Amino acid sequence: MTxxxxxxxxPATGSAPQPRPLRIQEVAAEVGLTTRSVRYYEExxxxxxxxxxxxxxxxxAEDLERLRFIKALRDxxxxxxxxxxxxxxxxxxxxxNKARFKxxxxxxxRRAIALDGIARVDRQIETLRAKMARLRxxxxxxxxxxxxxxxxxxxxxxxxxxxxxxxxxxxxxxxx
Amino acid sequence: MTxxxxxxxxPATGSAPQPRPLRIQEVAAEVGLTTRSVRYYEExxxxxxxxxxxxxxxxxAEDLERLRFIKALRDxxxxxxxxxxxxxxxxxxxxxNKARFKxxxxxxxRRAIALDGIARVDRQIETLRAKMARLRxxxxxxxxxxxxxxxxxxxxxxxxxxxxxxxxxxxxxxxx
DNA sequence: TCGAACCTTGACGTTCACGTCAAGGTTAGG
DNA sequence: CCTAACCTTGACGTGAACGTCAAGGTTCGA
Numbered sequence: 478m479t480x481x482x483x484x485x486x487x488p489a490t491g492s493a494p495q496p497r498p499l500r501i502q503e504v505a506a507e508v509g510l511t512t513r514s515v516r517y518y519e520e521x522x523x524x525x526x527x528x529x530x531x532x533x534x535x536x537x538a539e540d541l542e543r544l545r546f547i548k549a550l551r552d553x554x555x556x557x558x559x560x561x562x563x564x565x566x567x568x569x570x571x572x573x574n575k576a577r578f579k580x581x582x583x584x585x586x587r588r589a590i591a592l593d594g595i596a597r598v599d600r601q602i603e604t605l606r607a608k609m610a611r612l613r614x615x616x617x618x619x620x621x622x623x624x625x626x627x628x629x630x631x632x633x634x635x636x637x638x639x640x641x642x643x644x645x646x647x648x649x650x651x652x653x
Numbered sequence: 654m655t656x657x658x659x660x661x662x663x664p665a666t667g668s669a670p671q672p673r674p675l676r677i678q679e680v681a682a683e684v685g686l687t688t689r690s691v692r693y694y695e696e697x698x699x700x701x702x703x704x705x706x707x708x709x710x711x712x713x714a715e716d717l718e719r720l721r722f723i724k725a726l727r728d729x730x731x732x733x734x735x736x737x738x739x740x741x742x743x744x745x746x747x748x749x750n751k752a753r754f755k756x757x758x759x760x761x762x763r764r765a766i767a768l769d770g771i772a773r774v775d776r777q778i779e780t781l782r783a784k785m786a787r788l789r790x791x792x793x794x795x796x797x798x799x800x801x802x803x804x805x806x807x808x809x810x811x812x813x814x815x816x817x818x819x820x821x822x823x824x825x826x827x828x829x
Numbered sequence: 830t831c832g833a834a835c836c837t838t839g840a841c842g843t844t845c846a847c848g849t850c851a852a853g854g855t856t857a858g859g
Numbered sequence: 860c861c862t863a864a865c866c867t868t869g870a871c872g873t874g875a876a877c878g879t880c881a882a883g884g885t886t887c888g889a
Binding site: 511513514517521529530531532533551557558559 | 845847848849854856
């Protein structure tokens, strides 16, 4: 782990705390991906990091955020990269809007930009919610099965029998 | 679409309404899968339909249920077939238990079988819940972003400006 | 009994999402 | 300026999850 001794140790230029762009191995480690995956995601258009003079990829904070988002979508939600592409597109637009927002003083324009952002986030939420709703249905079905089984046990226990077998009777952390 | 005119049109034998086993194309259409997928799922051990004399696969109601379960896990939850295998194994055990349950009169034994079933269902629920929790987190993050945007708009609107642009201000179906 | 429509088991092809070299350029401490 | 450690672009390999023939057996109404 010879992480080259961090040259350019924050010149403290004042306002913009640009924390120095990372190279591919660093982001990969940070986010929990392989360099191959990161490059692949770029290949399929999920992100476009800056380049150094010698054509090294340089990732800024925003890229980091993006990669974390992608990983979450992939691992946690089980989306395909194609589906992720849709969601990420909205993320990208969000970033562009951020810049546009800062670039103008016109309140009407700012308002419009923010509203566009809201619309995009709403779309993301809808996609996620749809998936969650289906998961919820499945959980509901499982719970129904569980209840049926539980009532059987109740019935038997009600009509005596009493074995010494003890088991946890609660449903798993009554969440969801 | 020449669905062969349903021979063996329910002999009405009385108690067991065995609705006649289906052949692979029929189940595929019914469940919404390709025959290839159905065969593949059998290949990887996700189910084991009965066979006719001439070695045709014959699917009963239970197999149908199983396939629907698999499809839901795959499409709705985004699980891999490997993960599905785990969940389905519990389903299979459930089926076996059902038979064992009916086969005995001993209440103690019946109770034990039911408890085993509960444990299995609980495991399924846990798996699903874990995935859902992560989805929920992502939705929460998206919502946070939305709120931030919304407050920006509020701010602008508060300090006048009033454009004629109208947009839906509610979060998408406040569910989840 | 015959034939259309179905089924079977191979076996090879394909797409996705990367893994894994290979051959060479880049960076930066010493 | 040298060199270890990093990076680059190919390019080929791989496992999962099927798609897609091919060659032949099975069903069943006519």
